[in-house]
Amino acid sequence: MAGTVPTGRQPELVRRLGTGDAVVIGLGSMIGAGIFAALAPAAAAAGSGLLLSLAVAAAVAYCNATSSARLAARYPASGGTYVYGRERLGAFWGYLAGWAFVVGKTASCAAMALTVGAYLWPGQAHAVAVAAVVVLTAVNYTGVQKSAWLTRVIVTVVLAVLAAVVVSCLTSGAADPSRLDVGTDAHWTGVLQAAGLLFFAFAGYARIATLGEEVRDPARTIPRAIPLALGLTLVVYAAVATAVLTVLGPDRLADTPAPLTAAATAAGPWGQAGAGWLVPVVRAGAAVAALGSLLALILGVSRTTLAMARDRHLPHALAAVHPRFKVPHRAELAVGTVVAVLAGTADLRGAIGFSSFGVLVYYALANASAWTLTPAEGRPPRLVPAVGLTGCLLLACTLPVSSVISGAAVLTVGAAAYALRAGPRR
Known part of the structure; x- marks a missing residue:
């Protein structure tokens, strides 16, 4: 039967993470990605409607988070929507969700690695990105508890830096609240496209489900x-986006590759002239945030790879669990290798758009799976998966055309590979 769980004995992981660990891993995924990578391209699309885009992305993310949480409680296994889709919709849809997640989040990994390079050493961004991938893959290899501990440290540092930026901007003489007004440059297509790009940042709560x-x-x-991590992230996003917009405005925000650094330069610490010590602190904070996001992303992608390898949709050798560290070590090494190659060659903004498309398809299937739950299985209110499914598909279609075409092409290749593999048995 297509939706059944494989009956053979599988290598097992160890349940070590508590609620605090899970929340921190989700925060590490979302905060680093959203603030330092997606904010500027989203402003370029939405203009003065950026905060509206943030609200749309948050609403869709809430629906996705609710559906994912109910499904994860029902199916507490590595793989996330790959498992949910397989169990609720059938083997093909589970496979397609897993494929969309792996390719989309692999692009996210490359984007985060490139963000590290852009802030630490812009002239050698690709080399720094590759080095970051190698180091964090080694950290993940030694065990998930070490990864959770390091993510906790990173999140603490990043939140402190973001708090300094928010206070500096909002107390600065350069702050102008009128820059928050929605002007004629905000069109619904741009607002939706920006929401799709910002969704790239909100999707970090998937790390919790895949673990x-x-x-x-x-x-x-x-x-x-899941909802706790999402709610905390939304508060941080709203505060930072509002503070940066009041100092830079949507046009300057869209034009700068490092918007928080630009805001710190314009505002100065706590309203004083000149950026002083805050600019280098922001640069370091951006690099640390991207490292935290990259750490959690590699963790999540490797677990979905493990689940797909168990079902032989990927090479079965990737399903091995290390006897000492109790992690899917071959999957982690394979993911790290692919991400390192992409980090050495990819374009940051292109990676964000491609990743958003794959992740939105992934969550569309999560909502479709949640729709099939019964009340006894913890089904959320019907409106939640309905809005989530519709919102994901709408945002995916309004992304930049290049992202839609490339994303659809990769999903088609994945579907064709599944059909070729399954065909002879039918």
């Missing part, structure tokens, strides 16, 4: 951790 096999008491922990 379901390593979470203690998943039926309680996951439904608590």
